[in-house]
Amino acid sequence: MAGAPLHKILTVVWAAGGASAAARERTQAAAQLAADMKAEFAVLALGLGTGTVAPALAVAGANEILVSEEEALQVAPGEAGLRAIERACELTGADLVLLPADSLGRDWAPRLAYRLGAGLVTEVTDWSLAAGRPIFERLVFGGKAIATMVVAEGRAVAATRPGAGRRDAPPPSGRGEVRALGLPIPLDPLWPRVVRRQSEEREGPGLDEARVIVSGGRGLGGPEGFARLGDLAAALGGALGASRAAVDEGWAPATWQIGQTGKTVAPELYIAVGISGASQHLVGCSKAKTIVAINSDPDAPIFDYARFGVVGDWRVIVPALTAAVKEMRDR
Amino acid sequence: MHAIVLLKRVLDPEIPQTAFSLDPERQEPAVLRHPFVLSVFDGNALELGLKLREARAGDLRITALTLGPRAAEDILRKALALLADAAVHIVGEEDGLAPGVKARVIAAAIRRLPAPDLILCGRQAADWEAGQLGGMLAEALAVPCLPFVSELRPAAGGFDAVQQVESGQVVHRIAGPAVLTVTNDQGNVLRAARIKDVMASRGRELIVFHLRELVPGAGGAEARAEMLSLRLPAPRLRAEIVDGEGPAEKTQGLVRRLREVGAF
Numbered sequence: 001m002a003g004a005p006l007h008k009i010l011t012v013v014w015a016a017g018g019a020s021a022a023a024r025e026r027t028q029a030a031a032q033l034a035a036d037m038k039a040e041f042a043v044l045a046l047g048l049g050t051g052t053v054a055p056a057l058a059v060a061g062a063n064e065i066l067v068s069e070e071e072a073l074q075v076a077p078g079e080a081g082l083r084a085i086e087r088a089c090e091l092t093g094a095d096l097v098l099l100p101a102d103s104l105g106r107d108w109a110p111r112l113a114y115r116l117g118a119g120l121v122t123e124v125t126d127w128s129l130a131a132g133r134p135i136f137e138r139l140v141f142g143g144k145a146i147a148t149m150v151v152a153e154g155r156a157v158a159a160t161r162p163g164a165g166r167r168d169a170p171p172p173s174g175r176g177e178v179r180a181l182g183l184p185i186p187l188d189p190l191w192p193r194v195v196r197r198q199s200e201e202r203e204g205p206g207l208d209e210a211r212v213i214v215s216g217g218r219g220l221g222g223p224e225g226f227a228r229l230g231d232l233a234a235a236l237g238g239a240l241g242a243s244r245a246a247v248d249e250g251w252a253p254a255t256w257q258i259g260q261t262g263k264t265v266a267p268e269l270y271i272a273v274g275i276s277g278a279s280q281h282l283v284g285c286s287k288a289k290t291i292v293a294i295n296s297d298p299d300a301p302i303f304d305y306a307r308f309g310v311v312g313d314w315r316v317i318v319p320a321l322t323a324a325v326k327e328m329r330d331r
Numbered sequence: 332m333h334a335i336v337l338l339k340r341v342l343d344p345e346i347p348q349t350a351f352s353l354d355p356e357r358q359e360p361a362v363l364r365h366p367f368v369l370s371v372f373d374g375n376a377l378e379l380g381l382k383l384r385e386a387r388a389g390d391l392r393i394t395a396l397t398l399g400p401r402a403a404e405d406i407l408r409k410a411l412a413l414l415a416d417a418a419v420h421i422v423g424e425e426d427g428l429a430p431g432v433k434a435r436v437i438a439a440a441i442r443r444l445p446a447p448d449l450i451l452c453g454r455q456a457a458d459w460e461a462g463q464l465g466g467m468l469a470e471a472l473a474v475p476c477l478p479f480v481s482e483l484r485p486a487a488g489g490f491d492a493v494q495q496v497e498s499g500q501v502v503h504r505i506a507g508p509a510v511l512t513v514t515n516d517q518g519n520v521l522r523a524a525r526i527k528d529v530m531a532s533r534g535r536e537l538i539v540f541h542l543r544e545l546v547p548g549a550g551g552a553e554a555r556a557e558m559l560s561l562r563l564p565a566p567r568l569r570a571e572i573v574d575g576e577g578p579a580e581k582t583q584g585l586v587r588r589l590r591e592v593g594a595f
């Protein structure tokens with residue numbers, strides 16, 4: 001690898017309404033990488049109310065915090081955000097930009113890389129260092145293989161999945177100096193603009209915070225199955241998730257989808273019911289501490305992955321499990 | 332009104348892990364016996380196009396476009412069987428093209444077609460899972476991009492596009508030409524073709540370009556990511572199957588084991 005070491009990292013967080021746990025975690029991972037690379041480190045915080053997030057980002061290791069609270073970010077977050085990031089790259093001279101692999105970051109990453117003429121690595125799950133440049137890991141072929149990638153020359157953009165670069169010891173606090181980006185972003189009439197937001201309503205904990213997740217797949221055979229899984233989830237104080245097949249069938253909303261192209265979750269306990277165990281699904285729950293599979297097919301691939309398995313028809317196993325959980329609770 | 336839908340032919344993503352292997356020499360899957368299919372999100376994109384045409388009472392011309400080897404013609408025939416109006420084949424291998432160059436090649440082909448009002452593609456190809464082409468193509472064509480669209484509706488002055496985000500949905504108004512990348516939802520599962528349309532699609536003419544004739548426009552020297560290695564994930568241990576006489580015993584056994592390992 002001939003390229004010069006990278007010397008300035010910029011990470012971008014969407015911080016309207018505060019720095020989420022995910023934003024702090026990503027800042028921390030980037031700060032650690034900067035420390036390991038002996039690179040400078042800045043954060044760009046985007047969204048209304050961003051000014052208040054500086055202390056939290058400083059604790060997570062941010063030295064320099066650029067903020068933009070332009071109105072346009074609310075109406076056209078993709079396009080306006082991209083403008084702001086380009087500007088922040090100019091101001092900081094960043095040669096490595098770390099974006100979140102979420103609905104905004106995946107929008108920005110290819111367009112930013114194109115504009116900067118930078119090398120791009122998406123869906124990054126982890127990294128290491130060689131000669132001052134990060135070597136990125138990413139899953140390919142639906143998680144059936146792992147590729148390592150490097151941008152050997154020039155600037156680099158990476159979109160990182162939750163947990164990428166997580167290390168046990170957090171980096172020391174950063175200086176947390178706040179600076180306004182100072183770029184007015186007028187709305188372009190040709191930009192897609194937000195006309196309505198519909199937030200999912202859910203009883204009980206969300207998928208990202210639940211300690212227990214009960215997920216259903218095509219094996220449930222219909223939407224009623226999710227009502228039975230709901231009883232089990234309620235007894236466990238958990239949340240419901242779904243496979244892509246269950247979402248495509250219309251039995252569960254897309255926001256419940258867990259997997260490579262759904263949510264990545266990390267509960268204490270993950271119970272997969274009527275889910276075959278496609279790699280694309282497992283990628284989303286591999287961080288669960290304990291995985292239980294309930295499936296009528298003893299040869300289902302999920303039994304090569306779960307810690308515990310029960311072979312049987314969910315129609316009898318799930319109600320029995322709900323009863324067994326309640327019994328344990330009542331004792 | 333004209334919509335272009337990008338379709339990629341990929342190694343069947345549903346091949347189970349146990350049947351999946353790598354060619355260490357070439358750093359790619361060992362594909363000998365494996366089938367190729369239309370990349371799944373591209374199917375969702377095509378379905379959105381077909382639905383939009385219905386919503387506009389037929390007033391939408393749909394062009395399917397692929398860049399790939401001769402064999403990729405299959406997926407264009409599939410689109411024609413689903414009544415796409417035209418199909419464009421850029422014949423060539425994309426291996427070795429930097430993603431930005433690939434975007435410029437596809438943009439060059441698109442410029443030779445009637446100007447599109449919409450370009451639909453998958454959120455990510457189901458092989459290398461890059462999720463890069465849509466955004467880069469939007470840049471190459473100098474139009475906006477909106478990712479993760481699952482539904483499209485005609486609206487005053489354009490379309491409303493429903494975008495799937497982490498917390499729910501966001502509806503965006505699209506006023507001019509744009510690239511939309513498509514994600515799955517219950518409403519955009521690709522329909523099946525009718526036998527008679529499959530038969531009819533066989534004889535249809537394709538619009539053919541050759542990769543080398545589509546000179547990618549200016550874009551300068553760009554950095555690119557290179558793959559250093561490709562490996563299989565470490566195998567996991569087989570699950571401990573909790574057994575017993577009947578469901579009550581099995582599940583009580585499971586609860587006991589979960590308590591023993593501290594999962595409750």
Ligand SMILES: Cc1cc2nc3c(=O)[nH]c(=O)nc-3n(C[C@H](O)[C@H](O)[C@H](O)COP(=O)(O)OP(=O)(O)OC[C@H]3O[C@@H](n4cnc5c(N)ncnc54)[C@H](O)[C@@H]3O)c2cc1C
Binds near residue numbers: 258
């Ligand atoms: C690019 C790409 C991205 C993808 N992203 C995702 C993703 O993010 N998330 C995701 O989940 N998938 C994703 N997929 C799809 C994935 O490949 C699988 O198709 C999907 O996960 C299968 O869902 P399933 O296990 O519910 O259904 P199936 O594979 O059909 O499995 C159903 C299971 O139910 C069992 N069963 C049947 N009846 C019963 C019964 N009565 N009791 C108990 N068990 C029963 C069967 O034995 C079977 O194992 C993606 C695919 C691609 C190509």
Ligand SMILES: Nc1ncnc2c1ncn2[C@@H]1O[C@H](COP(=O)(O)O)[C@@H](O)[C@H]1O
Binds near residue numbers: 337370451452455
């Ligand atoms: N060779 C290709 N031909 C046609 N469309 C493609 C090609 N490669 C990628 N695409 C489109 O771009 C999307 C994203 O691809 P990628 O960036 O490779 O993950 C795919 O889902 C396709 O819709």
